[in-house]
Amino acid sequence: MQPEKQQDVLKRLAFIEGHLQGVRRMIEEDKYCVDVLKQTFAVRRAIEKMEQLMLDGHLHNCVVEGIKDGRDDQVIDELLDLYELANR
Amino acid sequence: MQPEKQQDVLKRLAFIEGHLQGVRRMIEEDKYCVDVLKQTFAVRRAIEKMEQLMLDGHLHNCVVEGIKDGRDDQVIDELLDLYELANR
Amino acid sequence: MQPEKQQDVLKRLAFIEGHLQGVRRMIEEDKYCVDVLKQTFAVRRAIEKMEQLMLDGHLHNCVVEGIKDGRDDQVIDELLDLYELANR
Amino acid sequence: MQPEKQQDVLKRLAFIEGHLQGVRRMIEEDKYCVDVLKQTFAVRRAIEKMEQLMLDGHLHNCVVEGIKDGRDDQVIDELLDLYELANR
Structure with missing residues (x-):
């Protein structure tokens, strides 16, 4: 991959990892499943963009x-x- | 969520986080894009199972x-x- | 299904069938594949709405x-x- | 498209059109929605193969x-x- 593209991909990946940490917190705090699912859908969409x-x-x-x-x-x-x- | 289900979900999430770390390493080491994409597809599928x-x-x-x-x-x-x- | 819902579903189905006839014509007239694919994507999306x-x-x-x-x-x-x- | 490929695509399309007629009959006869949905999922998958x-x-x-x-x-x-x- 070209260096700038690689940096862009890694930046998106860092964002996805942070998003998943948020999902983990929601599950640990037993948040409403519907709200957790909306976040995991958003994570999958961010992976698709990457x-x-x-x-x-x-x-x-x-x-x-x-x-x-x-x-x-x-x-x-x-x-x-x-x-x-x-x-x- | 029931406690056993919550534990199961958190275990799957830990697996997904580990899988994404592997993806990060592949990108940093500039692995072949096709191989990286196959891994991100697998990550999305694991999220769907969760x-x-x-x-x-x-x-x-x-x-x-x-x-x-x-x-x-x-x-x-x-x-x-x-x-x-x-x-x- | 309730009668009005059934009518609505059948109307959408008729639209989808017409759309597929258009796809058939495009393929028979050997239209550009990219344009045919955009139409079949639209058909699938119409089926999802139904x-x-x-x-x-x-x-x-x-x-x-x-x-x-x-x-x-x-x-x-x-x-x-x-x-x-x-x-x- | 090459002639043999075009024939193959048209054959699959004819199959999909027949499948949708079956779906129409199921809806007209007010079959169980779950069974109709399984058929429309199969139609979408056949379109994807095409x-x-x-x-x-x-x-x-x-x-x-x-x-x-x-x-x-x-x-x-x-x-x-x-x-x-x-x-x-």
């Missing part, structure tokens, strides 16, 4: 490079795998 | 109680809100 | 009734199954 | 061609848009 950033970097670098090097099938099969995994 | 556990407790306790107390509309509107939020 | 309507009816009727009849475990296990299936 | 097939064709053809023609940014921005839309 994934988009990594995918952006991956497409612009590894995929473009791989295709220009003639490794089309390899990079594309990886993308299709990811897409299937992302949808579970 | 959510199912909390939802289970919520349905069996608060929702049943709420409906027996005649607060049907309130508990059901909360559930529909959650369902919509879970699907974003 | 599901929310059915779930709303189910919660307000069958679930409330089931819990008031003491069939808590049955109606709640069905809901948890649905939730897990909806997330695949 | 999308994967189209995405496969798109990546192997338009994306590879676009990158070899130097239109990297255009094809990659389209992919990122799709990914964001697919996750809503």
